[in-house]
Amino acid sequence: MQKSWKRMLHLGMTSMLAIGLFAGPTGLAAAQAEQTIQFNGYFDKSLRAKMAITADSFPVVNVRLIKEDEPDMVYYDVGTSILISKDVVLTNYHVVQDYAELSAGDEGTLTVASPGALNQSVHAKIIKTDPVTDMALLKLDKAIDAEPVSFASAKDNQLVYTIGFPKNAAGDLVLLDDEFPKTYNTIAKSRVFSSQATDVPGKAGIGSIVKSMAQGNSGGPVLNQNNQVIGMMTFVYGGRTYFITSKTLQSFIKEVATPAKNPVVVAGKVSGS
Incomplete structure (x- = not known):
């Protein structure tokens, strides 16, 4: 996972790409065909089917920018x-950074x-970002027909x-054809390495799993066997995938829900009430 990546394609190709990306089931009840999911690690047959359905419950973030110039x-x-x-999703700041930092006059x-x-x-x-810890909260115009997640602590x-939705293995944004599945995502199984991740200097509230994820998995959940979110993937370092812990995620979400305190001016100083 690198910082947000981008490709420029002529606008005339946009509709062609959309046809490839948007083909397939129109409801969550119809799970993706298992052959469209790349499984990393060992999964038995029943678990593959279960995880294929689970993958359908996590939305993809697509940022499309059209600049004025x-x-x-x-x-x-x-x-x-x-x-x-x-109607609210959580992702990495670097996933939406280009959109968040549009210059004045640019459209997106x-x-x-x-x-x-x-x-x-x-x-x-x-609606809220934290570039330092790499988190962003997005408000949707309308509700998505999927079950919101629940959180748990990592061990x-x-x-x-x-579960993630990486770009293709060749590293390019391509028009999907017979060589690429209509929904290209990855489900990987691994183990938590450390709940503190002390081998990453200057990073607090970070854990890691012993597997390197593909670019595009950024912002994806790390799930325990009860499908509870114990973290959100953020970057790869030294062959491991690092995730923001559920405690940090929940604190970030809670701050948005808490009304801001009214400023009170006392002797020329501003303090919270």
């Missing part, structure tokens, strides 16, 4: 997000689409699963 070019950035309520759109309903993308807006050497 380049009206014939479309900028793409893709990643994964976590549905924390019917931010959309979220569930894998089970890729032809029903929903417009979103950024060392705990068996976990990750």
Whole structure:
């Protein structure tokens, strides 16, 4: 996972790409065919089917930018997000950074689409970011028909699963054809290495799993065997995938829900009330 990546394609190709991306089931009840999911690690047959359904419940973040000074070019950035309520998703800041940092006068759109309903993308807006810890909260224009996640704490050497939606293995944003599945994502199984991740200097509230994820998994959930979110993937370092712990995620979400305190001026100083 690198910082947000982008490709420029002529606007005329946009509709062709959309046809490839948006083909398939229109509801979450119809799970993705298992052959469209790349499984990393050992999964038995029943678990593959279960995880294929689980993958449908996590929306994809698609950032599409059209800049005012380049009206014939479309900028793409893709990643994964976590549905924390019917109309709010959590993702990495670096996934939406290009959108969040648009210059004055530039135009852009931010959309979220569930894998089970890729032809029903929903417009979103950024309501809170934390570039330092790499988190962003997005508010959707309308609710997504999927169950929001629940959170749990990570444990060392705990068996976990990750779900992500990486770009293709060649590293390019391509028009999907017979060589690429209509929904290209990854489900991987690994173990939590450390709940503290002390081998990453300057990073607090970080854990890691002993597997390197593909770019595009950024913002994706790290799940325990009860499908509870114990963290959100953020970067790869030294062959491991690092995740923001559920405690940090929940604190970030809670801050948004807490009304801001009214400033009170006392003797020329501003303090919270």
